[in-house]
Amino acid sequence: MQIDVFTLVPHAFAWLTEQRPLAAVLGTELDLRLFNYRDTSPLGARQVDDEPYGGGAGMVLRVDVVAAALDAAYGGAPDHRVIAMTPGGRALTQEVVEELAREERLTVLSARFEGFDERIVANLASDAISIGPYVLSNGDLPAMVLVDALARLLPGALGSTESSVHESFSVQLERGLEYPHFTRPAEFRGWGVPDVLLSGDHKRIEDWRLEQSRLRSVRG
Numbered sequence: 001m002q003i004d005v006f007t008l009v010p011h012a013f014a015w016l017t018e019q020r021p022l023a024a025v026l027g028t029e030l031d032l033r034l035f036n037y038r039d040t041s042p043l044g045a046r047q048v049d050d051e052p053y054g055g056g057a058g059m060v061l062r063v064d065v066v067a068a069a070l071d072a073a074y075g076g077a078p079d080h081r082v083i084a085m086t087p088g089g090r091a092l093t094q095e096v097v098e099e100l101a102r103e104e105r106l107t108v109l110s111a112r113f114e115g116f117d118e119r120i121v122a123n124l125a126s127d128a129i130s131i132g133p134y135v136l137s138n139g140d141l142p143a144m145v146l147v148d149a150l151a152r153l154l155p156g157a158l159g160s161t162e163s164s165v166h167e168s169f170s171v172q173l174e175r176g177l178e179y180p181h182f183t184r185p186a187e188f189r190g191w192g193v194p195d196v197l198l199s200g201d202h203k204r205i206e207d208w209r210l211e212q213s214r215l216r217s218v219r220g
Contacts, residue, residue, distance in 0.1 A: 010034035021157035029154040040072040058114035080105040085142040089128030110139030176217030179209040
């Protein structure tokens with residue numbers, strides 16, 4: 001899978017690429033490319049943003065700057081999905097991640113400050129995604145969230161193939177929250193582990209875990 005991220009701070013992704021799951025698949029299952037809007041800006045002094053029409057605080061990422069970056073990278077309009085990370089986009093869910101993971105190539109656009117000139121979202125992007133109903137100072141954190149969520153679905157990203165099967169929002173758990181986990185010691189300060197997990201009865205354990213997942217999901 002190839003993911004291209006367009007950003008104003010490519011170095012911000014350095015930490016992410018050193019950690020699992022990205023580190024395990026980078027250069028094999030995943031080709032992650034980072035593009036700096038400033039490198040191809042058609043404006044002087046590598047300018048990328050401007051004051052909003054109509055007044056107001058903050059700066060807005062210019063449409064001509066993003067268009068120039070895409071043209072430089074692809075020689076015209078991309079022939080694959082382009083995702084703008086913006087609060088007005090559709091909510092990022094595990095189902096959306098699984099949908100996007102089926103793509104061979106993706107382009108992710110991030111912004112800073114007041115965000116995108118709306119013409120970027122309307123005309124240069126084919127999709128818009130939000131990671132939640134709150135405000136961040138930049139779109140790089142949402143872009144990292146999306147890249148991480150996609151990378152962990154690639155072969156070899158996780159230590160075990162089971163890790164991505166029985167987890168929160170998986171089909172196996174009916175898209176619900178994951179069940180509680182316990183490990184050694186079995187007793188600590190009077191806090192015990194549920195007897196069923198020590199029983200060795202795999203069918204009972206499986207039933208208990210699904211029940212706990214359903215209860216957690218209802219409470220959530």
